[in-house]
Amino acid sequence: MNKRLTRVSKYLTYILRHEPQSIGLQLDSDGSIGVQKLVEHANASGKNITTEQVLQVVERHPDPLFALSPDGQRIRAI
Template identity: 65%
Template sequence: MNKRLTKISKYLAFILRHEPQSIGLKLDAEGYLNVDELVGKSNATGKSITREQVQQVVAGHEPPIFALSEDGSRIRAV
């Protein structure tokens, strides 16, 4: 994983595990956030990320530390 994706991974871990409210989001009952909302709110607060980068981060961890829903629309920390 390159440096940019590593930074995004750390940011996602912070948001998904500790402070989703810091960007105006709330985890659902299963601990998921909508990926498009996450990307939009992140960009609005100065963290430039894309949906594709989120998918690369999820795929780039072994063992996995993030999981996407079956349809790929939501993300959560594992």
């Protein structure tokens, strides 16, 4: 992964594992959130990430840290 995707990965880890409320999110009972909602809230909080970057982090990370729902619309930390 390049440096930008590494930064996105660290940010996703922080939000999905520790502080979703810091950007106004509340995870559902299995700890997941819509990818689009995550990106919207992150960008509204001053980050500049895209849905494509989130999906690249999930696909390219050497150790699986995140999982997508079967339809690819929701993400959660694993």
